[in-house]
Amino acid sequence: MCSERRVKEILGIWVLSLCLVWVQNGVGVHSSSPTEESQPYRTGFHFQPPKNWINDPNGPMYFNGVYHLFYQYNPYGPLWGNISWGHSISYDLVNWFLLEPALSPKEPYDINGCLSGSATILPGPRPIILYTGQDVNNSQVQNLAFPKNLSDPLLKEWIKWSGNPLLTPVDDIKAGQFRDPSTAWMGPDGKWRIVIGSEIDGHGTALLYRSTNGTKWIRSKKPLHFSSKTGMWECPDFYPVTNGDKKGLDTSVQGNNTLHVLKVSFNSREYYVIGTYDPIKDKFSVVTNDFMVSNTQFQYDYGRYYASKSFYDSVNQRRVIWGWVNEGDSESDAVKKGWSGLQSFPRSIWLSNNRKQLVQWPVDEILKLRTKQVNITNRELAAGELLKIPSITASQADVEVSFSLTNLTEIELIDSEVVDPQLLCAQKNVSISGKFGPFGMLILASKNLTEQTAVFFRVFKGPNKFLVLMCSDQSRSSIAQEVDKSIYGAFLDLDPLHEKIPLRSLIDHSIVESFGGEGIACITSRVYPKLAINEQAELYVFNNGTQSVTMSTLNAWSMKRAQIVPIG
Ligand code: DQQ
Secondary structure (H helix, E strand, O other): OOOHHHHHHHHHHHHHHHHHHHHHOOOOOOOOOOOOOOOOOOOOOOOOOOOEEEEEEEEEEEEOOEEEEEEEEEOOOOOOOOOEEEEEEEOOOOOEEEEEEEEOOOOOOOOOOEEEEEEEEEOOOEEEEEEEEEOOOOOEEEEEEEEOOOOOOOOOOEEEOOOOOOEOOOOOOOOOOEEOOOOOEEOOOOOEEEEEEEEEOOEEEEEEEEEOOOOOOEEOOOOOEEEOOOOOOEEEEEEEEOOOOOOOOOOOOOOOOOEEEEEEEEOOEEEEEEEEEEOOOOEEEEOOOOOOOOOOOOEOOOOOOEEEEEEEEOOOOEEEEEEEEOOOOOHHHHHHHOEEOEEOOOEEEEEOOOOOOEEEEEOHHHHHHEEEEEEEEEEEEOOOOEEEOOOOOOOEEEEEEEEEOOOOOOOOEOOOOOOOHHHHHHHOOOOOOOOOOOEEEEEEEOOOOOOOEEEEEEEEEOOOOEEEEEEEEOOOOOOOOOOOOOEEEEEEOOOOOOOOEEEEEEEEOOEEEEEEOOOOEEEEEEOOOOOOOHHHOEEEEEEOOOOOEEEEEEEEEEEOOOOEEEOO
16 A cells, blocks of 8 residues: 555656656746736746746756756845755756755855855766855855765755865965855866866966865965956856867867867956966966956956856757846845846857857757747848837847948948947947947837837947947836946957848847857846836837948747746
8 A cells, every 4th residue: 555655756756757748848837927917027938936036057067868057046035145056957958847955055164155166077977066155154165065866867955075165265265255166177187177266365366176086175386377457256167169060078178179268257247268278287378368458358248147157068069158147126126026136048158260259159949939930031221210020029039130231431440459349339329320330129119119228230440350349228228217227338250341240139028138240249138128018018120320231131039938847
């Protein structure tokens, strides 16, 4: 005879199996509806739990056929606190099951928060998590955790190592400036390496540690990299890249054609440099501009996007990144909404063919959410023209558009080395007419255009090449006064004389993630329209320049909702 407990277990497994089948087939079982009048800012296909606070993505990994996403999470409310590792799993990076938190702040070494960290898959294969604990004295220490049961396909339960903390802030490391261990990589000497974010003598630093067994870590005399131009570095990420086929590389891979990326988080932005890495000397030599030496410093995203973390997806041989997209409204709004924070849509990331920068693009699995489509080809947009794109759900859409220009003469001159693109977008906003531009899209626009988020381009001439400026302008995104209305900008390294100027925007109620030049510059905005919500939102393309531009193609799709389903 079955005991009551056994019956519950069997029922639980049955319900879970059914849920897995439903979600794998894209059938909805439950999630809160973003179309509810009271929740117009909930997203349809960006990751967010049903309620509460989230921040940094932590320890993303692919293991045994399952994607795991952990994230900084307050299980008890919509503001920062009780910081735990929320845990969700997916089979396609689109639809998610929400599990119980994997790590909760319960031990003396993490009682004030299980802060950010990374996963590493050791030989076996056997995943581990390295994370920062804010200890009983509010010192930041590094800890180790591993799955309780490797044969559980979902790795639901995680155990903290009995020898924690692994590392404490000693010598010149300040107690509050020692956090966010990276994924480990192995050098040719068989030793594992990690970097940890810090600030030493006022300089942003990626401290380097080595270990033979994963539990005893020795600090290298030299950091992997540091900068005298920045303060504290958070969430360092260090990984190899190569060009040619958009493929990613596993974190320990070395090769002749390989460069390395160091990404660090500071000033609310995600800055990266590219360089060569000698794993014998552990010497990283930057080949792009180093951190903060120029206005054209590379960022993963020139908008609202922070504390990102990448992982190698071995089944699709790609590197995927997630980033935290925080709110631009107030704490009292968060309390009213009952939630705060989103994760960006996961992006593939690779080295551009000219090996000068990174390229990002939403993972292909997003295509399964596309539904009703509108297509327009070769449509001239006359000076001052505004064209409404009909028939799609403009509040939840994926739009790809590309523009081409001719007769590129007598264009305004600027020097991208001295001009800050974000300031330029603010000075030359959407209402200021130039020769070529502004042209682009008006997103989440209300019927009379009182509200609109303009994502657009302008073309300038630099000292020796054309410059394409991409802007995401939130200044008219809402009639509400108290929400952030920043204007973001970036230069695109493309030649408008010979190339089209492509733009893709993922529009999802309160987030607009835009990819310019097929992913050579990304800008994420958070917006809180009062009028342009749900079915009231409209989408336009426009040209407010004095010259006509050709819209070579426009494809826009209504998007289905992803399933984000809690399971116990
Ligand atoms: N957030 C985490 C830290 C990290 C910061 C704590 C970045 O570990 O440095 O929630 O957003």
